[in-house]
Amino acid sequence: MACANPIPRYEIVAPTPRPRAKVVPLRAPRAWLEVMLNANTEEAARAHLAALLHSPLGVYVAQTAFVRGAMRVLLDIAPEDIGFTMHTLIGSVPEATIGALRPRTGNKGT
Template identity: 55%
Template sequence: MASTQWLKVVHAESSAPAQSVSRNNVIRFPSSQRILLPVSLHYASPEQSRAQIRALLHCPLGVYVAGIEAVRGDVRVLFDIAAEDFDFTLHTLIATLPQATIGRLSRRSVKAASSRA
């Protein structure tokens, strides 16, 4: 949270004491709801998994990747997206990696995200 700034106002014409006026220059934007979207990519070889990860990270979805994990022939990717970006994410994912298996959506709690940072 940003601190409040104080501005001292002095009138040149009057001999009245200066007044302190509080100015808060922080504009609050409504925080959007965040969604966690798990995706699994099956691969036959390590080269294929690296190619899939490279394609994913170099497409516009790369900014949403919150984690990547290799587990028994699958690459599991966790996307952290805003609720209003879900449509874009889903369409781009299908166009980029049509063989991906999309998991169950879950809400990301704000408290858990702030404690991770």
């Protein structure tokens, strides 16, 4: 016995993948902030550095060097963190001398 209304056959085909657009993630520009930890002795400068490293700013420290009787610290910060950085730096190490804020390039501190 033949069916009067046969069921039509459907073929299921997987969709063809679309080529993905190249997406480049945007990074916020970073900046270098040079800070000099002034002290009478190298031991005192190292104590100021220890206070800075144990503060919330410790994660921003990119480079340190003892230069002419002071500890030079280079902070790698985001521009939107400048207010927080200044407030925390003054509270953590009031003896610090805050230097120039420069855009970050490929080389540290240059």
